[in-house]
Amino acid sequence: MSELSAKVIAGDPRSIGRLITLVENDAPEAVEAMKQIHRYTGQAQIIGVTGVMGSGKSSLIFELALVFRAEGKKVGIIAIDPTSPFSGGALLGDRIRMMDLSTDSGVFIRSMGTRGMMGGLTSALYDVVEILDAAGMNVIIIETVGVGQDEVDIVKIADTTLVVLIPGLGDSVQTIKAGLMEIADIFVVNKADKPGVEQTVAELESMLDLVGHTEYRTPIVATSVKEKKGIQLLTSKIAEHQEYLKKSKTFDTRRRQRYEAELIEIIRKRLMDFIFDEKKLKKTVDCCIDQISKKELDPYTAADEILGKILK
Amino acid sequence: MSELSAKVIAGDPRSIGRLITLVENDAPEAVEAMKQIHRYTGQAQIIGVTGVMGSGKSSLIFELALVFRAEGKKVGIIAIDPTSPFSGGALLGDRIRMMDLSTDSGVFIRSMGTRGMMGGLTSALYDVVEILDAAGMNVIIIETVGVGQDEVDIVKIADTTLVVLIPGLGDSVQTIKAGLMEIADIFVVNKADKPGVEQTVAELESMLDLVGHTEYRTPIVATSVKEKKGIQLLTSKIAEHQEYLKKSKTFDTRRRQRYEAELIEIIRKRLMDFIFDEKKLKKTVDCCIDQISKKELDPYTAADEILGKILK
Known part of the structure; x- marks a missing residue:
């Protein structure tokens, strides 16, 4: 095993950061390290968080991370959205709070830009998740924005996907694409201190009624970062979903799907390289x-x- | 042979246009037609015209086309530049003159946008050249702008490449990238009615002296569409270059290079399709x-x- 791989597995933040950079730059030495660390992966719980811009995803993730930290868990955060506070597009208050987290050695935060990666983001994202997993993060939170291909890809990676909405966002429920409906394991109505939260929850409930449900019914959790409400409920719903996954064997299915998607991604990339040679x-x-x-x-x-x- | 292929070979403008559209849309039936028409290709003289925006390429091509028409030759014009008059970005006067040409049944004009073709332009361009060739065009003129990958690709297609400059365009000669220098079979100093033409020609000459030359020295032709000067000289230099190509066997080499580039392009495209399936x-x-x-x-x-x- 290379020194870099060993240090990553030991959880050394600088080595984690370095391997991620190698992966992002498509460096040949990254492949060797990725091969070596794979056997140390599979322990982390992976949570995907998606939703429209301005739905307060970053602040919500901050609060979630605090709860996980209080439980003694190490937390990795990957922010895909280029306008997220992790990558510099946020309000000053958010940023200062994030700095709070970033000085905590039990938290590793990484932002990944979508610019200039031309189809390579997904491939790199799989790698980064594996790296944080191997590095001993107990929880990995992936934040993304919108309803594009990225979100669909995240579902292939995450065990539990949160779709974050806010009350009073016009016909918020109507704007949920059929795709988002399908990928949500938990609906979060964030900014629940604002008016209209009951209506949004009710709309979601009736939408879920319409779709019908299997043994697992997608819960709806109203949260307010401002009033510190609903965060504990949300973490318990996440835990319940994890239990459901494991009990119903869905967990293994999802993990298989992730590895399948990851493998196809690597093969695609290699064939592309081959073609362009x-x-x-x-x-x-x-x-x-x-x-x-x-x-x-x-x-x-x-x-x-x-x-x-x-x-x- | 399909009816469409037969009509294309017969030179029917509507069928030519239809097959080009099929090719651009990546329609499956296009492949069959492309296979059928190949044996009818190889007769056309292919001229590439490149140069900066505002160098008067379109007007120059118009004048060239008139000369070729006067010689009884059928002319196909492919405009890659999305701001070219052929695709709607030109002055009214230019457009009206182009309409002149487009009502001439011996001329086929087609513009190809670079937008939304994501790497597919080159592949489609090869096909369009083959189509116009099979349809009996004696001369095919490809117009493009700039010094990007598209220009390099055009050289792989064209027998003779004209690089169009204008006098007094700052340090016009210095702005010629090494790449353009290499691809030019003929330098055209257009808008020679403007001041500074002698200096630009002299600069080009000394640049050519510097590079040294083989048996073929790149000629420099000053043209003015406005004053109808230099057009006949330009067409005779194009003819000389063609003769040189054939005498020196460079012609066969270039044709081989074109087919090679075309074949690699098709293979790339197929492998990409395979990967994304x-x-x-x-x-x-x-x-x-x-x-x-x-x-x-x-x-x-x-x-x-x-x-x-x-x-x-």
């Missing part, structure tokens, strides 16, 4: 060019033949 | 998930193994 491809191609030039063969048929040679 | 990949992946879950195998090693199975 022109030199390798050129060798294979050379033989057909004469025939194409002489019109004995067309490029599309030639491509079929070459792919037949490359792919089994 | 999750279902296919999932089947192959299933077997490893158990081992990954049990930590007997890590995802990266599993990816290596699976790629070993997919790739020969």
Whole structure:
């Protein structure tokens, strides 16, 4: 095992940060370390938090982290949203509170930008989750925003996904895409100190009635970071969901799905690298060019033949 | 042969347009047609025209097209630049003159947007060139702007590449990237009615002296669309370059390079489609998930193994 891998497993924050940077930069040495640390993963509870901008996800995660810390758990936080306080887009008050957390050695915070990663974010995200897991984080919280592909991907990673709404956000419930409805393990109506919380909860309840439910009914938790309300209830609902997962064997299914998604992601990335390595491809191609030039063969048929040679 | 392919080969403008649209939309029926028409290609002379915005490329191409038409040649024009008159970004005068051309049945004009094609432009461009070639265009002119990857790609397609400059454009010659220097078969100093043309020509000459030259020295032609100067000289320099290409066997080399680039492009595209077809990949992946879950195998090693199975 490399020194870096050993230090990551020992939970050294600087080494964790360094390996994450290597992963983000697609450095070759990252792969070796990722191979080495895999056997030390699988212990962490992974919580995904998604919701629209301004729904107070970051503050909520801060409060959740405090509760987990009080329980003696180590907490890793990955913020995907580039406008999140973790990555610098927040109110000063939030930032100062986050600094509180970041001086706590039991908390590791990392922001991941979506810019310039062109399809590589998901791949790197899987790696970062594995790193924090191997480094002994008991809880890993992934924060993201919106209802795009990123959110769907997060569900493939998280054991428990929280969808955060706020009261009075127009027709808040109507704006929930069918996709978000499906991915929510727990609905959080945050900023419950604001008017309209009962209505939003009621709308969600009737929506859940409509969908019907299996043995697990998605709970709805009203929270207020400002008034410190509902946070303990939320953590207990998260714990209940974890229990349900394990009891119903859904936990194993989800973990399998995560590994499947992760593996497909790695394969995709490798094949892309292969494709974009022109030199390798050129060798294979050379033989057909004469025939194409002489019109004995067309490029599309030639491509079929070459792919037949490359792919089994 | 399909009816569409037959009509394209017969030069029917509507069918040409339809097949191009199919190609741009990545329609499956396009591939069959592309296979059928290949044997009818290889006759057209392909001219690439590149240069900065505002260098008057479109007007110049218009004048070139008129000369080729006067020689009885059919002309295809492909405009890549989204701000070009062909795609709607031009002065009214230019547009009206282009309409002149577009009512001439010996001219086929098509603009191709770079937006939303995400890496697919080059692939479609190869196809469009093949289509116009098979449709009996004697000359195909490809217009593009700038010094990006698109320009480099065009060189792979064109037999003769014109780099268009204008006098007095600051340190115009200094702004020529080394890349443009290499791709120019002919330098055109357009808008030669403006002051500073002699200096620009002199600068180019000394730059060419510096680089040194082989048997072919890149000619510099000063043109003015306004004063109708230099257009005939330019067409004769294009003809000379064609003769040089054929005499020196460079012609065959270039054609081979084009087919090679085209073939690699098609293969890339197919492999990408393959990668993004999750279902296919999932089947192959299933077997490893158990081992990954049990930590007997890590995802990266599993990816290596699976790629070993997919790739020969």
